[in-house]
Amino acid sequence: xxxxxxxxxxxxxxxxxxxxxxxxxxxxxxxxxxxxxxxxxxxxxxxxxxxxxxxxxxxxxxxxxxxxxxxxxxxxxxxxxxxxxxxxxxxxxxxxxxxxxxxxxxxxxxxxxxxxxxxxxxxxxxxxxxxxxxxxxxxxxxxxxxxxxxxxxxxxxxxxxxxxxxxxxxxxxxxxxxxxxxxxxxxxxxxxxxxxxxxxxxxxxxxxxxxxxxxxxxxxxxxxxxxxxxxxxxxxxxxxxxxxxxxxxxxxxxxxxxxxxxxxxxxxxxxxxxxxxxxxxxxxxxxxxxxxxxxxxx
Amino acid sequence: xxxxxxxxxxxxxxxxxxxxxxxxxxxxxxxxxxxxxxxxxxxxxxxxxxxxxxxxxxxxxxxxxxxxxxxxxxxxxxxxxxxxxxxxxxxxxxxxxxxxxxxxxxxxxxxxxxxxxxxxxxxxxxxxxxxxxxxxxxxxxxxxxxxxxxxxxxxxxxxxxxxxxxxxxxxxxxxxxxxxxxxxxxxxxxxxxxxxxxxxxxxxxxxxxxxxxxxxxxxxxxxxxx
Ligand SMILES: [Zn+2]
Numbered sequence: 001x002x003x004x005x006x007x008x009x010x011x012x013x014x015x016x017x018x019x020x021x022x023x024x025x026x027x028x029x030x031x032x033x034x035x036x037x038x039x040x041x042x043x044x045x046x047x048x049x050x051x052x053x054x055x056x057x058x059x060x061x062x063x064x065x066x067x068x069x070x071x072x073x074x075x076x077x078x079x080x081x082x083x084x085x086x087x088x089x090x091x092x093x094x095x096x097x098x099x100x101x102x103x104x105x106x107x108x109x110x111x112x113x114x115x116x117x118x119x120x121x122x123x124x125x126x127x128x129x130x131x132x133x134x135x136x137x138x139x140x141x142x143x144x145x146x147x148x149x150x151x152x153x154x155x156x157x158x159x160x161x162x163x164x165x166x167x168x169x170x171x172x173x174x175x176x177x178x179x180x181x182x183x184x185x186x187x188x189x190x191x192x193x194x195x196x197x198x199x200x201x202x203x204x205x206x207x208x209x210x211x212x213x214x215x216x217x218x219x220x221x222x223x224x225x226x227x228x229x230x231x232x233x234x235x236x237x238x239x240x241x242x243x244x245x246x247x248x249x250x251x252x253x254x255x256x257x258x259x260x261x262x263x264x265x266x267x268x269x270x271x272x273x274x275x276x277x278x279x280x281x282x283x284x285x286x287x288x289x290x291x292x293x294x295x296x297x298x
Numbered sequence: 299x300x301x302x303x304x305x306x307x308x309x310x311x312x313x314x315x316x317x318x319x320x321x322x323x324x325x326x327x328x329x330x331x332x333x334x335x336x337x338x339x340x341x342x343x344x345x346x347x348x349x350x351x352x353x354x355x356x357x358x359x360x361x362x363x364x365x366x367x368x369x370x371x372x373x374x375x376x377x378x379x380x381x382x383x384x385x386x387x388x389x390x391x392x393x394x395x396x397x398x399x400x401x402x403x404x405x406x407x408x409x410x411x412x413x414x415x416x417x418x419x420x421x422x423x424x425x426x427x428x429x430x431x432x433x434x435x436x437x438x439x440x441x442x443x444x445x446x447x448x449x450x451x452x453x454x455x456x457x458x459x460x461x462x463x464x465x466x467x468x469x470x471x472x473x474x475x476x477x478x479x480x481x482x483x484x485x486x487x488x489x490x491x492x493x494x495x496x497x498x499x500x501x502x503x504x505x506x507x508x509x510x511x512x513x514x515x516x517x518x519x520x521x522x523x524x
Contacts, residue, residue, distance in 0.1 A: 007329065009336045088322050091329025092336060099325040106314050160322035163332060229310040 008092040013165040017172050024176050028136045035135045035185055051250040051259065052133050056141040058260035059127060063142035071147040078151055079164040088161030097169060100162045101221070104154060104170035108220040111153035113231065116215060119274075121149055122292045123267035130263050132242040132249070134207055139179040143267055174220040178203070188235075198223045201235045208239040209246075334460065407459035408443065408513045412470055414520040415449055416491065420474040422447045422520075424456045426466050430506035433467045442466070449474070465510035468495040470518050483524070491520040 032053070039045040090096050115121035127143030150171055157167045181203040188194060188201045198219040206217040216233035219226050226232035247266050250256050274287040283296045410424055426443030427433035438444070445456040449472060471480055472491030483489045494504055495511045500521035 005329070007333075007336065088326035089331035090322065090325045091332050093329045095328040096325045099321050099328065103318055103321045106317060110311075110314065156318055157322070160318060161326060162322065228313070230306060 004094045006093055008094070008097075010092070010163065010165045013092060013097070013163070013169050017165075017169045020176060021172055024179070028139070028179065031136050031183070035183060038185055048250045049133055051256045052131055053135070053137045054256075055250070055259045055263055056131065056137040059142055059264045060140040062260070062264050063144065063146060066144050067147045071145075071151075075147070075151055076164075078155070079158050079167065082155060082158045083164055085159060086161035087159065090161040090163065090166075092163050092166055096162070097166055100157060100166050100170040101173050103157055103162075104167065105174050105219075105221045106225055107153045107157065108150075108171070108174045109218050109225040109229070111149055112218040112220070113229075114153070115149060116218065117291050118289055119271060119286075119292055119294075120288055123271040124148070126243060126267040126270075126292075127263055129207060130243055130247045130266065132246060134182060134184055134204060134239075134241050136179065136182050138207075139182040141263070144264060145268075177221045182207075194223075196222060196224060202226075202232075204239045204241075205233050205235045207241050209242050209244045210237065210240055212237070213239065214244070406462055406513070407457060408461040408464075408466060408468075408511075409515045410445075410456045410458075410468055410470075411515070411517040412447075412454040412456070412493070412520060413517060414491075414493075415451060415454060415472055416520070416522060417474070418448070418450045420449050420472065420476050422449050422454055422491075423471045423473060423478075425469045425471075426458060426461060427469070427506070428463070428466055433469070433506045433509070436469070462513050464512045466495075466513070467504075467506050467509035468511065468516065468518050469493070470520060472520055472522075488523050491522045493518045493520045497521070 036045060036050075036053075039049065112125075115125035124143030124145035128138070128141050128146070131138045131141055154167055154171055157170075158164060162170075178198065181198060181200045183200050184204070186200040189197075189199050193199065194201065198217070198221055202217045202219065202223050205213045208214075213233055216231050217223065217226050218231055223232065247262055248255065248259075250259050271287070275284050278284045278287050278296065286294050286296075408426065410426075412422060412424070415422060424443070424445040424447065425438055425441045427440070428442045429440065431437075432440035443456075443458040443461055443466075445458070447454045447456060470491075470493040473479070474490050475481055480492055481489045494502065495509045495516060495518050496502075497504055497509070497519070500523060
């Protein structure tokens with residue numbers, strides 16, 4: 001087990017991140033092909049589904065553009081600045097990376113819960129939930145500011161002394177794990193796995209618009225956080241994917257051309273409209289920082 | 299889902315904070331503190347705009363290890379008294395903020411104090427050479443130590459914990475105009491501050507053997523011709 005304790009360099013960690021991220025993307029494309037074939041055999045493959053799949057990757061491109069143009073600078077400067085105030089000095093090896101992944105998973109839980117329960121977060125995260133389908137391409141459907149909120153929620157790890165590259169690796173690891181859960185092809189795993197880990201079954205519930213499934217299963221890797229903090233719901237009725245108030249379906253070619261932009265900006269469009277038209281400071285504030293279910297009294 | 303009570307949310311966050319601090323504390327025993335050799339990503343190289351005062355170091359940055367971290371540069375701005383008090387040692391390296399392994403490390407290596415910098419404009423470069431030829435030809439690609447400090451009128455400090463052998467010759471340069479070189483005037487005399495270890499006056503042009511110092515604490519004075 002020497003490898004577990006062998007000191008690693010920042011560039012090693014970064015190299016592993018790139019390796020895993022890139023090859024997982026290749027795997028996900030192959031898996032998508034398998035899923036589409038599966039839908040074909042089940043006679044569930046439609047132009048709307050194909051169009052939605054393309055839209056997912058187009059939002060990914062827009063997301064990457066926003067990240068490179070704005071958020072990467074903020075991310076790196078915030079982490080490198082904060083790391084000088086670190087409490088502990090935590091070296092880099094696989095053992096400390098493993099601990100960091102577990103902690104990053106809790107950070108992800110709260111970040112994800114925040115994105116669902118606060119309008120500002122929901123404006124960007126609702127993009128991810130706006131697909132009426134559930135396959136691995138949906139995992140790559142991102143909103144414009146999806147890269148912003150993780151910075152705040154993972155900052156405690158930097159301040160506690162984890163190396164910024166280790167934190168970055170852990171964030172991405174949690175995200176990649178969760179990407180793999182976006183599928184209908186896997187029903188349920190054996191019970192011990194379903195008890196501890198987040199699984200496709202648990203995550204289908206998270207993507208559901210069924211009333212009993214709302215606001216549940218925020219987990220990244222471990223479902224135990226949902227069980228611990230009271231947000232766990234089991235999958236026992238058929239899931240209807242998407243938003244409670246859905247965005248327009250893709251029916252015509254014109255819809256398809258508009259769809260990437262509709263999907264990418266609909267959350268901030270809704271947020272902006274609500275905040276601007278609301279009367280009084282309190283209502284504007286609540287439309288910004290209240291929960292999405294909040295409505296003005298009159 | 300019924301919406302959770304405020305108390306449940308508060309307890310949840312408290313539990314999370316506990317797991318975070320406990321986890322980080324445990325992790326701090328799972329690995330030795332990070333050494334400079336492990337930090338091979340310099341954020342400034344990848345994010346030019348992040349470097350204090352913009353980054354003009356990009357194309358011909360010396361291909362030598364950069365021992366200074368951001369934190370050290372900031373700490374170097376603390377005024378340093380010319381004593382050997384323990385406080386002095388404490389500010390000589392950011393590593394000492396992180397007890398106790400690093401504290402031993404700060405006692406070793408080469409610690410350079412730069413005195414007499416006349417203003418806070420631009421950067422102060424510190425180069426450490428271990429061989430006479432590189433020193434004489436001012437070949438910074440063969441320097442064994444390199445540090446880049448924000449200029450300031452107080453004493454500046456640069457730590458090179460790895461430099462334990464010696465002899466070394468230290469060269470300093472106050473790059474006020476930001477061209478990463480010693481600017482000369484029309485007559486070919488230095489227009490910016492410069493200095494060498496062991497130099498007594500601004501006219502001292504020392505050979506490597508004369509400038510050579512042992513590892514430990516050393517003080518180098520910045521000189522200006524004009
Ligand atoms: Zn979600």
